[in-house]
Amino acid sequence: MTAGEPLLRVRGLTKHFPVRGGLLRAVDGLDFEVRAGETLGLVGESGCGKSTTARLLVRLLEPTGGRIEFAGQDISRAGRRALRPLRPQMQIIFQDPYASLNPRHTAGQIIAMPLQVNRITPPDGIRARVRELMELVGLDPEHDNRYPHEFSGGQRQRVGIARALATGPRLVVADEPVSALDVSVQAQVVNLLRRLQRELGLAFVLISHDLAVVRHFCQRIAVMYLGRIVEIGDRDDICRRPQHPYTRALLSAVPDVARRDRAGRVRLTGEVPSPLDPPSGCRFRTRCPSARERCAVQEPALIRRDGGNQATACHFPAGASA
Amino acid sequence: MDGTLRTGTGDPIPAGRTVGRSPGRLAWMRLRRDRTALVSAAVLVLFVLVALAAPLIEAAYGIGPHDQFQRRLDGFGMPLGHAGGVSGEHFFGLEPGLGRDIFIRLVYGLRTSFFVACTAAVLSTLIGAALGGLAGYLGGWLDAVVSWLTDLTLAMPFLIVALALTPTLALRFYGQRDEVPPSFGVGVLIAIFAVFGWTSTARLVRGQVIALREREFVAAARASGAGLGHLLVRQLLPNTWAPILVSFSFAVPQFVTGEAALSFIGVGLTEPTPSFGRMIYQSLDYLQTDPAFVLFPGGTLVALVFAFNLFGDALRDALDPRSAR
Amino acid sequence: MLRFLLKRALGAVLTLFTVSVLTFGMFFALPRDPVSGMCPKNCDPQRLERVRQELGLRDPLVDQYANYLKGIVAGRDLGGAQGGRCDAPCLGWSYVNNEAVTDTLARVLPVTVSIVVPAAIGWLLLGVGLGMVSALRPGSWWDRAAIGFSLTGASVPLYVVGAVLLLVFVYTLRWLPVPAYTPLATDPLRWAGGLVLAWCSLAFLYSAIYARLFRAQLLETLSEDFVRTARAKGLSNTRVYGKHALRAAIAPVVTVAGLDVGAALGGTVITETTFGLPGLGRAAVDAVRAGDLPMIMATVLVAAVFVVLANLLVDLLYAAIDPRVRLG
Ligand SMILES: Nc1ncnc2c1ncn2[C@@H]1O[C@H](COP(=O)(O)OP(=O)(O)O)[C@@H](O)[C@H]1O
Ligand code: SF4
Ligand SMILES: [Mg+2]
Numbered sequence: 014m015t016a017g018e019p020l021l022r023v024r025g026l027t028k029h030f031p032v033r034g035g036l037l038r039a040v041d042g043l044d045f046e047v048r049a050g051e052t053l054g055l056v057g058e059s060g061c062g063k064s065t066t067a068r069l070l071v072r073l074l075e076p077t078g079g080r081i082e083f084a085g086q087d088i089s090r091a092g093r094r095a096l097r098p099l100r101p102q103m104q105i106i107f108q109d110p111y112a113s114l115n116p117r118h119t120a121g122q123i124i125a126m127p128l129q130v131n132r133i134t135p136p137d138g139i140r141a142r143v144r145e146l147m148e149l150v151g152l153d154p155e156h157d158n159r160y161p162h163e164f165s166g167g168q169r170q171r172v173g174i175a176r177a178l179a180t181g182p183r184l185v186v187a188d189e190p191v192s193a194l195d196v197s198v199q200a201q202v203v204n205l206l207r208r209l210q211r212e213l214g215l216a217f218v219l220i221s222h223d224l225a226v227v228r229h230f231c232q233r234i235a236v237m238y239l240g241r242i243v244e245i246g247d248r249d250d251i252c253r254r255p256q257h258p259y260t261r262a263l264l265s266a267v268p269d270v271a272r273r274d275r276a277g278r279v280r281l282t283g284e285v286p287s288p289l290d291p292p293s294g295c296r297f298r299t300r301c302p303s304a305r306e307r308c309a310v311q312e313p314a315l316i317r318r319d320g321g322n323q324a325t326a327c328h329f330p331a332g333a334s335a
Numbered sequence: 336m337d338g339t340l341r342t343g344t345g346d347p348i349p350a351g352r353t354v355g356r357s358p359g360r361l362a363w364m365r366l367r368r369d370r371t372a373l374v375s376a377a378v379l380v381l382f383v384l385v386a387l388a389a390p391l392i393e394a395a396y397g398i399g400p401h402d403q404f405q406r407r408l409d410g411f412g413m414p415l416g417h418a419g420g421v422s423g424e425h426f427f428g429l430e431p432g433l434g435r436d437i438f439i440r441l442v443y444g445l446r447t448s449f450f451v452a453c454t455a456a457v458l459s460t461l462i463g464a465a466l467g468g469l470a471g472y473l474g475g476w477l478d479a480v481v482s483w484l485t486d487l488t489l490a491m492p493f494l495i496v497a498l499a500l501t502p503t504l505a506l507r508f509y510g511q512r513d514e515v516p517p518s519f520g521v522g523v524l525i526a527i528f529a530v531f532g533w534t535s536t537a538r539l540v541r542g543q544v545i546a547l548r549e550r551e552f553v554a555a556a557r558a559s560g561a562g563l564g565h566l567l568v569r570q571l572l573p574n575t576w577a578p579i580l581v582s583f584s585f586a587v588p589q590f591v592t593g594e595a596a597l598s599f600i601g602v603g604l605t606e607p608t609p610s611f612g613r614m615i616y617q618s619l620d621y622l623q624t625d626p627a628f629v630l631f632p633g634g635t636l637v638a639l640v641f642a643f644n645l646f647g648d649a650l651r652d653a654l655d656p657r658s659a660r
Numbered sequence: 661m662l663r664f665l666l667k668r669a670l671g672a673v674l675t676l677f678t679v680s681v682l683t684f685g686m687f688f689a690l691p692r693d694p695v696s697g698m699c700p701k702n703c704d705p706q707r708l709e710r711v712r713q714e715l716g717l718r719d720p721l722v723d724q725y726a727n728y729l730k731g732i733v734a735g736r737d738l739g740g741a742q743g744g745r746c747d748a749p750c751l752g753w754s755y756v757n758n759e760a761v762t763d764t765l766a767r768v769l770p771v772t773v774s775i776v777v778p779a780a781i782g783w784l785l786l787g788v789g790l791g792m793v794s795a796l797r798p799g800s801w802w803d804r805a806a807i808g809f810s811l812t813g814a815s816v817p818l819y820v821v822g823a824v825l826l827l828v829f830v831y832t833l834r835w836l837p838v839p840a841y842t843p844l845a846t847d848p849l850r851w852a853g854g855l856v857l858a859w860c861s862l863a864f865l866y867s868a869i870y871a872r873l874f875r876a877q878l879l880e881t882l883s884e885d886f887v888r889t890a891r892a893k894g895l896s897n898t899r900v901y902g903k904h905a906l907r908a909a910i911a912p913v914v915t916v917a918g919l920d921v922g923a924a925l926g927g928t929v930i931t932e933t934t935f936g937l938p939g940l941g942r943a944a945v946d947a948v949r950a951g952d953l954p955m956i957m958a959t960v961l962v963a964a965v966f967v968v969l970a971n972l973l974v975d976l977l978y979a980a981i982d983p984r985v986r987l988g
Contacts, residue, residue: 072558073554093560093562097560101559109551113550113551114552115552115570115573116358117574126556127560130556163356483671487679489919489923489971490676490964491679491682491964492926492959492960494930495941495945495948496686498945498948499948503686600930600933600945616819619819622823622827633817636815637812640815644811644814644815645811
């Protein structure tokens, strides 16, 4: 899983929303890659642009700037027609299991929708494929004529997952797939996603505000703050040797990590600044415990330090070359 | 309140549910439990059956809508006997003047009324749903154009335009001397209702679509590559049945009384098409001399429109359980 | 706020412009000789020709329309037979009434206003009252009676109600005079006596809409968060109903009422015909019957102006009344 062209390559991706009061920089220059079969976790506080990123990746939104390449093809400006052949290969799972299912369609109709829209006829017919998918995600295939309101939250999310898998995608973007669920159900759905990812060899972008969810799932982790990636790297590096103060703060909030690493604990204080008017220099400086003058003047670039896989956007990273 | 049991352990199967109860089915069940809805629906069904079976009723009754019974009128053209000539032979009595049977004319008038009102309601609802749906989903300039069209339609005085347009259109298509066939009058009436009646449906559907279009199930369909047709027809339309049905159920009585109003100013349906509105209008001349003649058509019309309005209210409550209290 | 107003005003002007073009097109462009309708059956050809000339019917349609608009904005000269100079809001000359259209309007408008304004007050009070009664005790007999009463009003054609009222109060009991219009300034009592039946019929007809609308709105707002918050803060029921719920529930009623009043001011055709009152609606019907083109144009346009103005006014009122509304 090392060699080969990345399945997804993102360069300088931006999305600015013109709103009353100026330009809202929801996503402001992202660079990352996802290889086939690889899992990338995207974490950050609410409002940092994760959902916008997810919608950009599957081109529900058109980027303001930057490039998205999927399987070597630039899709950042592609129209509906050009995207058509690629749609079955990239799918999205939404956060809200209530809003993401059409209340007037049965589970079977919902799961079959991507097949019908793309005029795909599976070898044994659509119905058989739907039953197969329902079984795959742990639903009773006999329930294919039930309506969303007859399922529990976790079951609904499984229906959404089955829909995303219907066309046999190579990339699945999951936007907070479990954060609307009861805690006890969350683990089951995460485990299901993990199993599916392994069995089907999917490339996965898992988005969560909760580092704990991403940590067990993803090989690589990207940390977002106010529309930018502040740190990206292999899971073990990010979790064991976080260099960016923000990553350290997020890790401190994860219970078992916090217990182990009491000394390096970082508490987040203050409010997230508005993406309408982000701070000069480093965007994190208004809340950063290690901020100095330079942080207000110069924006830190996302760079690797040890020649490893970990890149950090901070002038004064913790534990760099230590 | 949706009856789902959430135990918090694992993924519970909702308790005590039969399989496949669509939201429509649930609304239907609520409707069936509503006594007002049942009674008004029964009345409506009766009216519809009478309208549909008019020729059968004529055969059984033995009197046609154009048969005249001058022998049963007195020298002033007023029906003999009490209550406007009500008898075992003429259930609702006779029209003064021509001496036609009121009951069978009502039956046929009902038929015309239903035909005009239902066709016009179908058309106006279709126009309104299409324009409202497109405006709501696409937004932008199209939305602006549709809302301006709504304002324009509302700004045109309906009765005056109908009054002016009806003869002008007949003139356009048939010239000064030609006989204008009755079906043309019916067609013009339906067209006028449809053109003036779509605005409230459009407004309701637009609102519903705007509320729905940001929902993630629409995004999911778009992410799968669905086109505008699929999004509007397969994803959004099934969720807009409530406003569409409700506005349909209010449009029908509105057009029934609309026809009566147009008859009053002389542009409703003309003889020989049997018409409710014209009958009521003509009966007003006999308000003092033959009140029964006013009572039967008037009472029938009121019963019909009343039942429709009650049913419309009940339907709205059933489709939108939040409003039912 | 200013931009919002400007945008709405622009839209209103565009609507009026389109209404006038449509009306103009409908009556002038269709193959019906507008002049033959204006003149009784045996009218000599020379006179017809002169009328055609004076109306400018030989000019291209666009010119005719441009002249018409110019007359409204700046006034125009109509020629001797049409009373010569016609001042600024010039809507043309009516051959049927033999006077300037604006003069006819000035005569009939006060009648319609006298019908509509008191009737509107009546239907609002009745509708809101009935709606409130039924919303405070939903499902009760009060509720049913109120809704039943108002639904009956909505189900009976106005002219039937009018005819029955006339029969009872005018011809049988003789409590009221035969409906007629007396200017308010001349004799307020006779003004009211001649119009009261029209007011009652209209109020009965319209109150149904308001009762049902207000009931639904009130029930809805009573279940909304801010009302619950107000209750939780310990405000008394009266305060909650009076200050919060009523205010929020009345906003949509104001919208509908504004539009209804606007539409009614454009001519209560049925009411005026039923009670034989010479208002704008009757004038419009007479104009259509007589084929009096300038008068038809004028009545349609005036009706449209009322609706459009009402629309504008409602938008403003709405923003003022409903605490939740912001101008978009
Ligand atoms: N369609 C939109 N129009 C304007 N602003 C938006 C839109 N979508 C998202 N935003 C704004 O962009 C920022 C990022 O939002 P989002 O991507 O949803 O964040 P997250 O998913 O990380 O919570 C937020 O400030 C949000 O208000
Ligand atoms: S650049 Fe400065 S402000 Fe930003 S994270 Fe690093 S130390 Fe903190
Ligand atoms: Mg989000």
